[in-house]
Amino acid sequence: MSRGRQRRRTVWTCQACGLESPGYFGRCPSCGAWGSMVEKTVESSVGMAPEIGGGTRPLRLSQVRSAEGRRLTVGLPEFDRVLGGGLVPGSLVLLGGDPGIGKSTLLLQAALRVAEYGQEVLYVAAEESPEQMKLRADRLGSASDGVVVLPETALDRVLEVAEELRPAMLVVDSIQTVYLTGLESSPGSVSQLRDCTAQLLRFAKQTATPIFVVGHVTKEGLIAGPRVVEHMVDVVLYLEGERFYQHRILRAVKNRFGSTNEIGVFEMTDSGLRDVGNPSELFLAERVRDAPGSAVVVALEGTRPILIEVQALTSSAGYGTPRRVATGFDATRLQLLVAVLTKHAGLRLADQDVFVNVTGGIRLVEPAADLGVALAIASSASGIPLDPTAVYIGELGLAGEVRGVHALERRLQEAARLGFERAVVPASSRVASVSAELRLLPIRSLAEAVSALAAQAVRSRQNGRELSPG
Ligand code: TYD
Ligand code: MG
16 A cells, blocks of 8 residues: 655666665765666655555565665765665664764755755754754755755644655654654653654654654753663664764664664764764874884774774872773773783782773774783883884783684784784684785784783893884
């Protein structure tokens, strides 16, 4: 049973992977193929989903058409990547994040891109005036006709307008400021949040319209946070980053249509968010080479390896229990690494505060970063810088052994690509070097790595010159 009107539109389809986009790309944002997009005109009824209630009939799974090939790209490659290769029709996507982090900016940019391809986007500005929206659009250097702004907080009205307009994409900014008139409770309360989301979900599924809803992360208080609706939506994205650093990380914490490991990296500029195609370069840009306490590790974020600098600082503790403080790294894991360093590498950290900082606002959750973190601590404690041309890859076991990690080859390729000359890797993983310029240094244990560090210091002292790598 199909609701809605027939509509003719032009789409570009990637011949390699089937991605459908309203605009042309020289390189397919989904599969990366060059020159694979071909143009065609399609006739589609806007509402393709079966009507809820009454008319629904059971379907054989084999008869259900796959939505995969019909993703809508939002025009920012990093954004599309996190979505799993574009927006799936009829999906409800929650974009959460701290106030002021750039959620409205990101969605307006996406809206403007989609509009550039000749599609209409309905942007519900429930928090800001159209003038404020216009100011932002001016900053983004575009004020397309295709973006329709609706300054409205009553969701009933929003749905009416959306039903009439049938946009290619709907943005509700934010879910905490819209309300259903039939409910007693105030906007932002848990019941409003849930019911508004349910209404939007129904609209998305019935009309196959992709919808973004913005949710502010709030401190515990009167207004409920986006978490209370996470289970209802198809995709949950969080935009993160330090407010005062220019880059932002878009992370999927739930995705019914893609991986939750992918991250997108953006840089906030004067004219909106800019895609950072090469995050490693950004994260290493401010690295202080030849300083004790710094190590470069290779983290795997989704399918993409990213090089990140880990910094450690040890300093004499005052009285009481010495502190172990980690930013961007698990605090319990840090305590464990300190214990392993003490027990198996002979480091004296009992009277030392230990601070670890993962630069660039990244959170390292992979054990593959253990070796780098532990060596950064050893380096700070001994005052000997680590080799600045090396990356450190390996998980640490409780016996001080360096254990293998997955996808080692991909990590090494990224290190080689960025010009690193050495990679300290677990001896257990038998991997041939990925490039002639990148030498592999296999090690068995943390103790071995720490004594190599000390030997390096002795060598350079004997040479009576500045520390040099190796
Ligand atoms: P905003 O998208 O309003 O955040 P949110 O919707 O998450 O609350 O972004 C607000 C910040 O971004 C604000 O401090 C100004 C800054 N900004 C830029 O630096 N450059 C720009 O081009 C734009 C539009 C905003
Ligand atoms: Mg906003």
